[in-house]
Amino acid sequence: MKIYFTRHGETEWNKKGIIQGQLDSPLTEDGIEMAKGLYESSKDIDFDKVYSSDLGRAYDTCKIISPHRDIIKTKLLREIDVGNWSGKTLKEVETKYRDLHQKYFNSPSSYFREDGESIYDLINRVEKFFEEAIYPEEDEKILIVTHGVTMVSMFNIMENIPIENFWTNRVRRNGFFNIAEYKDGKFTILQKAPKNPVDSI
Template identity: 35%
Template sequence: MKLYIVRHGQTEWNVEKRMQGWGDSPLTQTGIRDAGLLRERIKEVPFDEAWASPLKRAEQTADILVPDQQIHVHEGLKEMRLGSMEGKRQEDLHPSEKKTWQTFWEDPERFQPNGGETYGEVEKRVNGFLEDISRTSSGNVLLVTHTVVIKLLINRFEDRPLRRIWEPPYVHETCLTIVDWDGTNGKIEVSCSIDHTKAGRGW
C-alpha cells in the first residue's frame, strides 16, 4: 500500500497564528491555491481511497485534491485537541497555559493541556486508523490530516521516540509525504515536500 499523506492548506487561523486543534477555520486563498497546485502534482496517481480528518479544513483540502472521489472521514486523523488554548494566539495565553505550551515543544511526554489530549492519546487513535485501513484498503491511499498526526506517523515509520517528534522535517501546509507501507512497517519515499508550491510560485 502506498500512503500519500497531506497536511491541509493554509487557514485563516494559521495566518492569525491562532491555535486550532479541534477548532476550525476556512482555507485562505493561498490554501486553496496551494491545494490546487498539489492536485496538479498528483493528478496522475490513481487513488483507490481518499481519507480525511473530519475537521472542515482537511475535508475542504481533500475535496480540492480529488474532486471526483468520495472522501471517507476518520476520527483518528483529527488534529490534537488543545482544549482551553484553542482559538488563542500565543500572546493571549494565560500564564499557566504558556507553561503548558512550552512543554508541547520541549517535553512532549509531559504535555497535558486543560481539556485537551496528550500525544499518547493522539498516537493511539492514529494507530487505530492505520489498523483499520490495513484490514480494508490497498493500492494508493490519500490521507489529508494535520501537523501532529503527520509528525506521529513520521516518528512511527522512522522508529523515533516521542521526544524527537519536533526534529525536521517541518510540516508546511499542503506538504506531501509518500510512504510505502506493508501494514506494519513503512518506508518514507518523500518527506514533507512542498515542491509543488515552489513551482507554482515561480521559485
C-alpha cells in the first residue's frame, strides 16, 4: 500500500499565527492554490480510497485535491484538541499557560488537560484510524488529508518513535505530499514535506 498524506492548505488562522485545534478557519487564497497544486501533482493517481478529517479546512482541501472521488470523512483524523488554547496565538499560550505549554513541547508524556486531548489520546485516535484503514492492506493507494500535529503522530507510529520523543518529527508545511509505503507489516517513509518554519499547535 502507498499512502499519500498531507496537511490542509493554509488557513486564515495559520496566516495570523492563531492556534486552531478543533476549531476552524477558512482556507486563504494561497491555501486554495496549495490544494490546486496537489490536485495537479496527483490527478493521474488512481486512489482506491480518499480520507479526510471532518474539520472544514481539511475537507475543503480534500475536495479540491480529489474532486471526483467519494471522500470518507472521519473524526479520527482531526487535529489534536487543545481546549481553550484554540483561538489564541502561540505567544499568548506560552505566556498565560507556561507550565502546560512547556509540558506540551518538552515533556509530551506528562501533558494532560481536562478540556481537550493528551498526546496519548491523539496517538490512540490515530492508531485506531490505522487499524481501520491501513493495517488491513486492502487498498493499493490511499489519500489522507489531515492536520499538522496529527501528521506528527502518524509519522511517529510509522517510525515507531516513543511519546517521549514525540516532537522528533516536526509539524510539516501546508500543502505538500508526504508519502509512505506499508507492506508486510512494515512502513517505509518515501517522502517528507518540508518542516514548518515555526512551532505549531
